[in-house]
Amino acid sequence: MDDPCRINALLADARRGMDRVEPADLHAEQTQGALVVDIRPYEQRQRDGELPGAVVIDRNVLEWRLDPTSPHRIPEATGPDVRVVLVCNEGYGSSLAAATLRQLGLHRATDLVGGFSAWRSWRSVSREGLSDRDRSLPPG
Numbered sequence: 001m002d003d004p005c006r007i008n009a010l011l012a013d014a015r016r017g018m019d020r021v022e023p024a025d026l027h028a029e030q031t032q033g034a035l036v037v038d039i040r041p042y043e044q045r046q047r048d049g050e051l052p053g054a055v056v057i058d059r060n061v062l063e064w065r066l067d068p069t070s071p072h073r074i075p076e077a078t079g080p081d082v083r084v085v086l087v088c089n090e091g092y093g094s095s096l097a098a099a100t101l102r103q104l105g106l107h108r109a110t111d112l113v114g115g116f117s118a119w120r121s122w123r124s125v126s127r128e129g130l131s132d133r134d135r136s137l138p139p140g
Contacts, residue, residue: 010096035084049120086111
C-alpha cells in the first residue's frame with residue numbers, strides 16, 4: 001500500500017541517490033575536507049549545543065550562501081565539487097535542503113542521518129569509558 005502522506009514521498013525522492021553520512025563518519029568527512037553546515041535554528045543550537053567544526057548557516061539563506069555562482073556565497077562555496085554535509089535536528093529538513101543544493105549543481109551535497117540528535121547520541125555512547133582527557137578530544 002502506498003503511503004498517502006505526500007511529504008514522505010517528497011523525502012524519499014530527495015534522498016534517492018544521496019550518499020548520506022552516518023554520525024560515526026562525520027569526523028572523517030570533516031577531516032577529508034567536507035564542509036559541514038549546521039542549519040538548525042538558533043534556539044536549538046542554544047538548547048542542544050554547537051556542532052564542532054560546523055559552519056552555521058540559517059536555513060532561510062542556505063542556497064544563497066552555498067551556491068558557488070551567488071554573489072552572496074560564503075568563501076568555502078568554491079564550486080560544484082564541494083562536499084557539503086547538512087545537519088538539522090533529526091535529519092529530515094537537511095535531506096530536503098541537500099536535494100535543493102543538488103538542484104543548484106552541488107552534486108556532492110548530502111546530510112547527516114538522524115541529524116544532530118543522532119550525532120549527539122552516537123558521541124555520548126562512543127565516549128563511554130574514556131578518560132577525561134580523551135573525552136575532550138574530537139571524535140574520530
